[in-house]
Structure formats: structure tokens, C-alpha cells
Amino acid sequence: MSFTLGLIINPLAGLGGSVALKGSDGAETVAQALSLGAEPRAEQRAMNALVPLKGLEFRLLTWGGAMGERVAREAGFEPVVIGTPAQEPTSAEDTEHAARSLADAGADLILFAGGDGTARDICTVLGAECPVLGIPAGVKIHSGVYAITPSAAGEIVAMLIRGELVTLANAEVRDIDEEAFRAGQVRARYYGELLVPSEHRYLQHVKNGAREDEALVLDDIAADFEESMESGVRYIMGSGSTVAAIMAHLGLPNTLLGVDLIEDGQLIAADCTAQQLLALTDGYPVRIVITPIGGQGHLIGRGNQQLSAELLARCGRHSLYVVATKTKLKALQGRPLLVDSGDRDTDHDLAGLIPVHTGYRDHVLYRVE
Known part of the structure; x- marks a missing residue:
């Protein structure tokens, strides 16, 4: 049958x-x-x-x-x-x-x-x-x-x-x-x-909501990011507690579960939509600051659909500034970071080894699929 x-x-x-x-x-x-x-x-x-x-x-x-x-x-x-x-x-x-x-x-x-x-x-x-x-x-x-x-x-x-x-x-x-x-x-x-x-190569894990006291590590990540900031660059600040720690370090208000836009130490727009991000970054150099979801490893496509495939294709892979503690990466047990923008070509272009900023002047290369 x-x-x-x-x-x-x-x-x-x-x-x-x-x-x-x-x-x-x-x-x-x-x-x-x-x-x-x-x-x-x-x-x-x-x-x-x-x-x-x-x-x-x-x-x-x-x-x-x-x-x-x-x-x-x-x-x-x-x-x-x-x-x-x-x-x-x-x-x-x-x-x-x-x-x-x-x-x-x-x-x-x-x-x-x-x-x-x-x-x-x-x-x-x-x-x-x-x-x-x-x-x-x-x-x-x-x-x-x-x-x-x-x-x-x-x-x-x-x-x-x-x-x-x-x-x-x-x-x-x-x-x-x-x-x-x-x-x-x-x-x-x-x-x-x-x-x-239960085909683990293809099946998503339950989101890990556990929180650890990693304040010092987050401070190091935030300090490293602040030193890297360039004048005239518009930074798209993604969702999640790791990015929120950076915004707190900068003394800026943050949409924990949304996407904000900053430039030269100032908040340009809060809780942006996909169309707003496209309009507000047009003609500017852009960095996209994101962190993977704990336990799952999703980098794009879960809770941050404001980062559209059009935006990602326009900004390019080099624009991604990925932040995560080593504890979060170790919890993935070797599984790759995942991108699911809704566009196959864009996902393909984002795949490969990417630097993940894990502390002050400390980063690791991690695989993206």
C-alpha cells in the first residue's frame, strides 16, 4: 500500500x-x-x-x-x-x-x-x-x-x-x-x-530558556563590540539577551524581543519592521548584530523575521556580527548554527564558517548551515 x-x-x-x-x-x-x-x-x-x-x-x-x-x-x-x-x-x-x-x-x-x-x-x-x-x-x-x-x-x-x-x-x-x-x-x-x-539531522530542538549568570562574559562581549564600532555605520541590533547586554553597556534602550537600529551611539529606530530596516539602511554601511537561540542554534528565521532575505542579500554575509557565550555554543554539542531566511539562495550564501564573538578580543569560528 x-x-x-x-x-x-x-x-x-x-x-x-x-x-x-x-x-x-x-x-x-x-x-x-x-x-x-x-x-x-x-x-x-x-x-x-x-x-x-x-x-x-x-x-x-x-x-x-x-x-x-x-x-x-x-x-x-x-x-x-x-x-x-x-x-x-x-x-x-x-x-x-x-x-x-x-x-x-x-x-x-x-x-x-x-x-x-x-x-x-x-x-x-x-x-x-x-x-x-x-x-x-x-x-x-x-x-x-x-x-x-x-x-x-x-x-x-x-x-x-x-x-x-x-x-x-x-x-x-x-x-x-x-x-x-x-x-x-x-x-x-x-x-x-x-x-x-525523530531524524535529528533535520529536526529542531526545543528552545532552551535556561539562563546562567554570565554577566562578566557578557560585559566582555559588549566591551569588545563597543571598541569595534565605526562612525557612520548603521548597526541593526537583533533580539535576545546577549544583544540586550550590548545595548545596556552602550546605555541605550533596547527591544529585547525586537530589532533596533543604532548609529554613532544613538538609537535611530526601535522595534523596526522589515520594511523600516530596508528603508533606514538604504545607502548606509550596515552591520547586523545577532545571537543564536539557545538550545536550537537558529541564527536567522526564528523571532527575527524583520531581517528579511532582501535585507540579508543586500548587506551580505560579511555584515553579520554574531555574538554568543561559549556556554551557549557548547550547549549545541557540535550542531551547526542554522539560517532559514525563506530564500534558498540567501541561506546558501550565509552558510560556511563564521566568526562568533565570545568575549573581549576573543572569537571562534563556527559552522553555519
Whole structure:
């Protein structure tokens, strides 16, 4: 019997990322994101996940329109559509109904594009009943049920379709309070577990929220950065506590979970959107100061979608100024740093060995994939 794949797309996932809303949950947030010029990205990321499946024989089940049918047909497949969303834009209830119906229709695995909210919805109705795998498309992805990139999700599914041995294991579903997140506080909560293919080369780890007292190391990193600063350069200051320590050292206000812009020791703009960054850096020399997510190693594409592929391509790999403590790097246990800008060529250009500033006049070379 051939492999049966279920496909669900949350077309609103990730909508708030590029416009600095730090999430996409709720109708009001969706409306605000669209009014600010946000463009849906989940369907394109689902398309990237389907590319490795071309030429393989399997049965594809999905829901109508933007929840899967449109992308499946554009990718060259002939899906069986077993349901349609009750409303536009789609809702959490649509995701839940789709997951339940795909499992009941005999899907061997459900591939879904979304963020932590989407994983929560699926966990609510399925738990560990049916194997699932997430295509990362959300703003905040703390759960361990997602592949590291859309293409990696496709590679895992291809392995299953070809009949290769892939271990299944339970993985945590976590989500945060978006209102607290927008106020600069991370409150992640455990919501349950989903059954996922445990292929560690391609599967994302749960975000590590543990904090250690590394004040002296952070002071050294900040002092080293301050000495390196050049007049007339616009510095894009990414999210995270390591970059926040640099901003505190400089005596500047900081958006802990957003992206700020500084020049010559002054704050130019706070909590910038993707379009603002493009406009405010046009014609200027630029450095992008970022730190990887602890436990995961994501450098681009998790919580900093304001750093668009267009911006990264324009600024180039040489513009990245990566900061991290050695403790954070050691916690990765040799796994590479990850980039997932949404553009394959840009990700390829960012890959390779990159200096990571780990102290005062101290850096290490670390691999980026």
C-alpha cells in the first residue's frame, strides 16, 4: 500500500513577524499585520517542503484553498481534498477539524505549516495519536515538532515515503503568551506532546530558556563590540539577551524581543519592521548584530523575521556580527548554527564558517548551515 500524506497549511502563520508584531494569534493581530503591509509566507514555505517529494509515489490528502490544495496543485501534485475551511481568514478551529479529518482518513503522517499556535491546535485534537511533522512558518517556534527548515521537512517525509527506517518519538509542544512576549517577557508553557519522526539531522530542538549568570562574559562581549564600532555605520541590533547586554553597556534602550537600529551611539529606530530596516539602511554601511537561540542554534528565521532575505542579500554575509557565550555554543554539542531566511539562495550564501564573538578580543569560528 502506498504512503498517505496529509497536508495542512495555516495561511496566517508568521504574518506578524516581518512587521514586528511577534506573533500572529488572534483576528485583531492578523488584521493589524495586514494593515501594516505584512505578506503571508506559509504557503511558500510549504511549497519548499514539497519540492523533495517530486517524483515519489504517494497519496496526498489535504484541505481546500489556502489550507493546502492550492500549494499542492502548484507543486504539481493531484491532492484529494477532504474538507474546506469554514471561513476566511481561516481559524484555529479549521486547523483542528483538518487534523482530525486527515487522521481519520488514514494519513500515515500529517505535514503542517505553521508556528507554535498551529502545533497547539493539532495537539489539542490528536495528541500522539498520528505522526505529524511541522514546516516552520511561524514567528515564534519553541516546540520540538518542527524540522529545522521547510526543505528539511521535505527530506524527512521523502525518507518515510521511500520506506527508510525513521524512528518516531514524542516531542514537546510549547507556546508563549504573545501579549507578554510583546512586552519583552518570555513565558513558555508546555501544552502536550506530538508524535514526530525523530531524524535529528533535520529536526529542531526545543528552545532552551535556561539562563546562567554570565554577566562578566557578557560585559566582555559588549566591551569588545563597543571598541569595534565605526562612525557612520548603521548597526541593526537583533533580539535576545546577549544583544540586550550590548545595548545596556552602550546605555541605550533596547527591544529585547525586537530589532533596533543604532548609529554613532544613538538609537535611530526601535522595534523596526522589515520594511523600516530596508528603508533606514538604504545607502548606509550596515552591520547586523545577532545571537543564536539557545538550545536550537537558529541564527536567522526564528523571532527575527524583520531581517528579511532582501535585507540579508543586500548587506551580505560579511555584515553579520554574531555574538554568543561559549556556554551557549557548547550547549549545541557540535550542531551547526542554522539560517532559514525563506530564500534558498540567501541561506546558501550565509552558510560556511563564521566568526562568533565570545568575549573581549576573543572569537571562534563556527559552522553555519
